[in-house]
Structures are given as C-alpha cells and as structure tokens.
Amino acid sequence: MFTDLHSIDTLVSLAKRRGFIFQSSEIYGGLNGCWDYGPLGVELLRNIKEAWWKAMTYRDDVEGLDASILMHARVWEASGHVENFTDPMVDCRGCKARYRLDVLFDSYNEKRKRKIAEGLAAMRPGVLVGGRDTTAELAEAVADALSEDPSVFEALNEKELLPCPACGRTGSFTIPRKFNLMFKTFIGPVEDASAVVYLRPETAQGIFVNFANVAQTMRQKVPFGIAQIGKAFRNEINTKNFLYRTREFEQMEMQFFVEPGTDMEWFEKWKEERMRWFLDLGMRQGKLRFHPHPPEKLAHYARAAVDIEYEFPFGWGEIEGIHNRTDYDLSRHMEYSGKSLEYFDDEKKEKYVPYVIETSAGASRSLMAFLVDAYAEEQLDNETRTVLRFHPRLAPYKAAVLPLVNRDGMEDIGRHLYRSLQKELPVFYDDSGSIGRRYRRQDEIGTPFAITIDSQTLQDETVTVRDRDTMQQIRIAMDACSRYLHDELKM
Ligand code: GAP
Numbered sequence: 001m002f003t004d005l006h007s008i009d010t011l012v013s014l015a016k017r018r019g020f021i022f023q024s025s026e027i028y029g030g031l032n033g034c035w036d037y038g039p040l041g042v043e044l045l046r047n048i049k050e051a052w053w054k055a056m057t058y059r060d061d062v063e064g065l066d067a068s069i070l071m072h073a074r075v076w077e078a079s080g081h082v083e084n085f086t087d088p089m090v091d092c093r094g095c096k097a098r099y100r101l102d103v104l105f106d107s108y109n110e111k112r113k114r115k116i117a118e119g120l121a122a123m124r125p126g127v128l129v130g131g132r133d134t135t136a137e138l139a140e141a142v143a144d145a146l147s148e149d150p151s152v153f154e155a156l157n158e159k160e161l162l163p164c165p166a167c168g169r170t171g172s173f174t175i176p177r178k179f180n181l182m183f184k185t186f187i188g189p190v191e192d193a194s195a196v197v198y199l200r201p202e203t204a205q206g207i208f209v210n211f212a213n214v215a216q217t218m219r220q221k222v223p224f225g226i227a228q229i230g231k232a233f234r235n236e237i238n239t240k241n242f243l244y245r246t247r248e249f250e251q252m253e254m255q256f257f258v259e260p261g262t263d264m265e266w267f268e269k270w271k272e273e274r275m276r277w278f279l280d281l282g283m284r285q286g287k288l289r290f291h292p293h294p295p296e297k298l299a300h301y302a303r304a305a306v307d308i309e310y311e312f313p314f315g316w317g318e319i320e321g322i323h324n325r326t327d328y329d330l331s332r333h334m335e336y337s338g339k340s341l342e343y344f345d346d347e348k349k350e351k352y353v354p355y356v357i358e359t360s361a362g363a364s365r366s367l368m369a370f371l372v373d374a375y376a377e378e379q380l381d382n383e384t385r386t387v388l389r390f391h392p393r394l395a396p397y398k399a400a401v402l403p404l405v406n407r408d409g410m411e412d413i414g415r416h417l418y419r420s421l422q423k424e425l426p427v428f429y430d431d432s433g434s435i436g437r438r439y440r441r442q443d444e445i446g447t448p449f450a451i452t453i454d455s456q457t458l459q460d461e462t463v464t465v466r467d468r469d470t471m472q473q474i475r476i477a478m479d480a481c482s483r484y485l486h487d488e489l490k491m
Pocket residue numbers: 201202203204234236243244245246247248249251253318319320321358360361362363364365366
C-alpha cells in the first residue's frame with residue numbers, strides 16, 4: 001500500500017539530498033524565491049519540457065518560437081503590465097515588515113478574521129452578503145472589499161483591527177501602495193528613463209509581437225498557434241511553497257490564433273487537450289481538476305478562463321491557465337506599434353484581428369506537481385520504502401545497472417552493459433553497498449528499471465530486470481536489455 005506525500009518539507013529535503021533541487025546561492029545563505037536544478041532536477045525538467053514541446057509543436061498547426069527575454073519597453077505598456085501588473089502592499093511603521101495585502105489577511109487566525117469581517121460589516125453594511133458565515137466566505141468578502149476600495153484597509157487599520165504579524169502593533173500600517181512585479185533594468189551604459197527595460201514576466205508577449213512574422217514565413221493560415229518555452233521573472237512579494245511561487249521560473253505557453261466566433265469551440269478543445277497531457281504523463285486523475293473563473297472575476301480582456309489545478313499537500317493550486325484572450329493583445333500591439341497585425345482570410349476575402357486562446361503552464365510548477373504526484377511511501381515488512389513513481393518518459397534515469405557483488409567479473413560485465421546502454425539512454429551504474437540499499441536508492445530517484453548481473457549471468461548471459469513499482473523481477477538475455485527498455489519506455 002502506497003501513501004502520498006504529507007508535507008512539502010519532506011519533498012524539499014529529498015530533492016536536495018538526491019540532487020534534484022538546491023537553494024540558489026546556498027553557500028551565501030540562499031536567495032529567496034530562486035532555486036537551482038541539480039543533476040537529476042535538470043533531467044526531469046528537460047523531460048517535462050521535451051514532452052510538452054513534442055505534444056504542442058510536432059503537429060501541423062503549431063509553430064515553435066524562442067523570443068528574447070528583453071523586449072522593447074513599449075511591449076509592456078501595450079500589454080498592460082506597466083500599469084496593471086501590481087500587487088497592493090503595506091509596511092508596518094513600527095518594525096518595517098512588508099506585506100502583500102491578501103497575504104497579510106491570510107496570515108491571521110480564524111478568530112481575528114471574523115473580528116475583521118465584523119468590523120467591515122459595521123463600517124459598510126451590505127458588504128457582507130447574508131448567509132456568508134464560513135471563515136473562508138468571510139475572508140473572500142473582505143479580500144473583495146480590500147481589492148475594490150483601498151480606503152477599506154485604511155479604515156480597518158485605524159480601528160486597530162489589523163495587528164502586524166511580526167511585532168503585534170495595531171494601527172501601524174502605511175496606506176496600501178501599488179508595487180509593480182516586473183524586474184527593471186537598463187539597456188546600455190546610461191541608467192536613465194529612456195534606457196529602462198524589463199525582464200519579461202511572461203513569455204506570451206514574445207509570441208504576440210511575432211504573430212505576423214511567423215504567419216508569413218511559415219505560410220500559416222488561421223487557425224494556428226505559436227508555442228514557446230522560456231524563463232519568466234516576477235518580483236513576487238511573497239514567494240512560497242518551494243517551487244510553487246518563485247521569482248524566476250519557466251513557462252510553457254502557446255497562443256492559438258483563431259477566427260472570431262470560433263473562439264469558444266477552440267477554448268473547449270484546448271482545455272481538454274491540456275488536461276489530457278497531464279494525465280498521459282501519469283498524473284492521477286483524482287488529483288487534477290478544472291477551476292473555471294466566474295464571469296465577475298475574469299480579466300477585462302478575457303471572455304473565458306479556466307485553471308488546471310493540482311491538489312498539493314497545502315491545497316489545490318493552479319498549474320496551468322487556459323484563457324480566451326479575445327483580440328485584446330493583438331489590438332493593443334497594433335495600437336502601440338502602429339503596425340497592422342490583421343489577418344487576411346484568402347478564402348472568405350475578409351480581414352480581421354484574430355482571437356487568441358492561450359494555454360499557459362509553468363514548467364517549474366508542473367515539475368513540482370509531477371514530483372508531488374510521484375512521491376509515495378510503501379510500508380514493507382521491516383522498513384518504509386520511498387519511491388518516486390515517475391512516468392518512465394519523465395524519469396531522470398531510465399535504468400540502473402547493478403552487479404550483485406564486486407567479484408567473479410560481475411563488475412566488468414556490468415560496466416560493459418552500462419557503457420553500451422548509455423549510448424542510447426540515461427542510465428546509472430552502481431556497485432557499492434548491499435543490493436537492497438542500491439535498489440532503494442534507485443527507487444528514491446524514480447529509476448523505472450534495475451538490471452542486476454548475478455552468478456547466473458556468468459553461466460548463461462542473462463540478467464534480472466526489476467520493476468520499480470511492483471519490485472517484481474524477470475530474467476532476460478543480456479543482449480535483449482536495450483530492446484526491452486525501449487519497448488517498456490515507449491521511447
Ligand atoms: N501568459 C499568461 C500568464 O502568464 P499566469 O497565470 O500569470 O498567466 C501562467 O501564469 C502559469 O505560470 C501559472 O499557471 C503557473 O504555472 C506559472 N507561474 C506563474 N507565476 C509563477 C511563479 N511566481 N512561480 C512559478 N510559476 C509561476
């Protein structure tokens with residue numbers, strides 16, 4: 001019987017111990033919100049990105065792209081990021097602690113949240129809808145009131161209902177200020193306003209500004225898409241939960257350009273296709289769900305939006321968003337650049353600005369979901385076995401070669417087999433310690449197959465192949481190992 005991961009801390013510790021993820025700049029005390037991918041982490045990340053790239057671009061109607069991270073500053077004015085990509089923040093005048101408004105409210109206990117909600121109801125009758133009585137519903141009402149009207153925060157603060165979580169002072173917060181999440185830098189030697197550029201907070205804009213280039217050079221006709229994998233940067237005020245919210249991360253985004261009027265049909269198609277991708281890579285169905293955005297919560301340019309959520313140990317969280325972005329982005333870039341991004345439909349003899357269906361997944365956040373989903377503990381007779389049950393396509397190593405003992409020439413045979421398999425697949429060789437411990441080490445990093453050279457190998461050139469999940473072993477001819485692995489891995 002397998003049991004799931006209970007706490008992210010267990011995963012953080014395994015990820016470090018086994019070379020998946022290290023804290024950035026660890027020897028200097030670390031850099032908040034940034035992580036380094038170790039030897040196994042980088043393989044896992046590459047496998048995820050490779051699976052996405054194949055699924056999304058090895059088809060007739062989607063082209064690939066790799067746009068630069070630094071883009072013209074006007075791009076971010078057109079996209080709305082300069083004006084709107086902000087979080088409201090407050091500082092404690094007493095101890096200087098800084099909080100994002102929603103995070104501050106989240107940090108309070110249930111009793112305090114109720115007190116705040118009651119304070120709000122007394123100030124603004126009608127803010128709380130009748131019948132809302134769970135803390136979560138009250139919290140949502142307060143969060144809505146806070147985001148709609150900054151004076152609500154000031155009033156709650158003056159009434160001393162908001163203690164600083166760090167120092168406990170009340171009435172000590174500054175008025176909320178907008179904090180833009182884009183990292184700013186300068187291009188060239190002069191650091192003045194005309195030299196400002198931003199590290200992109202999403203890869204999508206690189207796709208929008210190249211819409212006409214790709215359509216023309218690849219002679220693509222609408223409907224078609226452009227896909228891109230790349231780094232994105234957000235100066236998140238509160239990073240949290242390991243890789244879930246970081247300041248530097250990777251996105252896997254695709255913008256699918258369609259004729260207006262056909263957009264909702266394509267939205268539904270991509271929604272299903274993207275969910276299927278996670279399932280095909282072994283993610284458990286019960287841990288995935290769609291979370292549709294209610295109409296009143298949609299961004300002003302969106303006609304529909306749905307998140308694919310995964311159930312992490314800390315609760316449900318978005319791993320991918322699918323959005324119907326209408327013609328907003330292309331129209332804004334037309335307005336700001338003065339260049340036409342209209343599409344001429346040869347058959348219908350009409351011109352229009354295409355609508356966009358966007359699929360936007362975090363590569364790093366998906367990696368975390370795949371890690372959480374793969375993690376399992378199995379109670380055996382006298383020990384607990386930890387195993388990462390990755391889909392074989394994602395596993396960093398596909399097989400390990402293990403001579404049973406270090407004598408009688410078994411290690412030479414093992415090394416020879418390892419070298420020949422290594423030409424085709426990422427494989428691992430290990431001849432140190434008991435065979436049981438070596439199996440456990442491979443289980444813990446998710447290697448699907450362990451090939452053992454034993455005394456029978458010396459007689460008939462056969463080996464055992466152990467399956468990571470069932471621990472069952474079969475015996476096959478040594479020279480059939482490569483074929484066997486390729487068949488089982490379906491690579
Ligand atoms: N172009 C649309 C866009 O960027 P988003 O919901 O802001 O939409 C899309 O981001 C995906 O990028 C999210 O579903 C998540 O997987 C990932 N993501 C966003 N912010 C992130 C962060 N700070 N750290 C890690 N991943 C993040």
